[in-house]
Amino acid sequence: AQSVSQHNHHVILSEAASLELGCNYSYGGTVNLFWYVQYPGQHLQLLLKYFSGDPLVKGIKGFEAEFIKSKFSFNLRKPSVQWSDTAEYFCAVNEGFQKLVFGTGTRLLVSP
Amino acid sequence: DTEVTQTPKHLVMGMTNKKSLKCEQHMGHRAMYWYKQKAKKPPELMFVYSYEKLSINESVPSRFSPECPNSSLLNLHLHALQPEDSALYLCASSQLGQVLTFGAGSRLTVL
Numbered sequence: 001a002q003s004v005s006q007h008n009h010h011v012i013l014s015e016a017a018s019l020e021l022g023c024n025y026s027y028g029g030t031v032n033l034f035w036y037v038q039y040p041g042q043h044l045q046l047l048l049k050y051f052s053g054d055p056l057v058k059g060i061k062g063f064e065a066e067f068i069k070s071k072f073s074f075n076l077r078k079p080s081v082q083w084s085d086t087a088e089y090f091c092a093v094n095e096g097f098q099k100l101v102f103g104t105g106t107r108l109l110v111s112p
Numbered sequence: 113d114t115e116v117t118q119t120p121k122h123l124v125m126g127m128t129n130k131k132s133l134k135c136e137q138h139m140g141h142r143a144m145y146w147y148k149q150k151a152k153k154p155p156e157l158m159f160v161y162s163y164e165k166l167s168i169n170e171s172v173p174s175r176f177s178p179e180c181p182n183s184s185l186l187n188l189h190l191h192a193l194q195p196e197d198s199a200l201y202l203c204a205s206s207q208l209g210q211v212l213t214f215g216a217g218s219r220l221t222v223l
Contacts, residue, residue: 034211044155044202044214090154097209098143098168102154 002027002095004103012109013081021076021106023091032094033074035065036102039087047089050074061085083112116215118203124221127193133218135186135203144186145212146178147202155202161186162208193222 007022025031035047048059055067065076074091091103116137125131135144143162147155160168161180175197177189186203198221204212 032209036214043216046211046213049211094209098160098162099157100212102156105152105154 002093002101004091004093004101006089006091006103006106008106009104010107010109012111014111015083016080017110019076019078019081019085019108021089021091021108023074023076023103024072025074025091025093025101026072027093027095028069028072033065033067034092034100035059035063035074035076036090036092037087038090038105044090047076081108081110083110086110116203116205116213118201118215118218120218121216122219122221124223125190125193126223127195129193130189130191132190133188133201133203133220135188135205135215136184137205137213138184139205139213140183141205141207141213142183143206143208144180145204145206146186146188147204147214149200149202149217151199159188190220193220195222198222 003026005024033050036044037047038044047063048057048065050057050067058064063078065074067074086109089106092100095101119134145160146158148158149155157170158172159178164180175192179187200217200219202217203215206212
């Protein structure tokens with residue numbers, strides 16, 4: 001079964017700092033990869049996705065992620081975080097056609 | 113309409129009660145999902161409906177009973193729950209194999 005690891009459980013940054021959140025998945029082959037964000041009190045929203053093509057994917061709000069197949073990784077980056085980026089971030093990978101497996105999540109706190 | 117609407121937002125029930133959670137989408141999505149999210153944990157898949165038929169049941173206890181009356185609606189019937197079933201229940205929908213759109217969730221407390 002597919003599993004997803006997010007190495008950073010809690011990250012604290014100051015505004016304007018750069019962000020990189022790690023994500024590794026266990027199963028090779030064809031995968032669809034996602035990053036979702038959950039702002040405090042809000043529902044899960046899609047930040048970006050990778051299905052195929054260019055391994056560098058750009059999402060909303062200045063986020064991007066890079067798919068490195070050889071490393072089974074899909075790390076999330078943002079060059080300069082804002083206070084409004086405070087949220088929980090989940091990496092997710094499909095298992096089969098219909099199941100989405102989530103990582104344990106990373107809580108990001110950005111201090112103004 | 114690009115939303116998944118879940119009702120109620122909050123539900124408190126006793127262990128002998130019967131209640132239902134409801135989910136609705138009008139995006140024409142043919143797959144609908146129930147996820148359970150405990151505090152500080154990731155969402156865990158419970159059920160998937162594809163074209164209104166149950167296609168995945170992740171070994172969920174029978175006290176949770178899903179129902180998909182039509183392509184826009186998904187229900188989760190609850191009966192004889194335990195306190196450890198207290199969680200945020202998330203509904204999602206998608207076209208098959210595509211991105212999931214999540215609702216805001218129903219926060220369930222079982223006393």
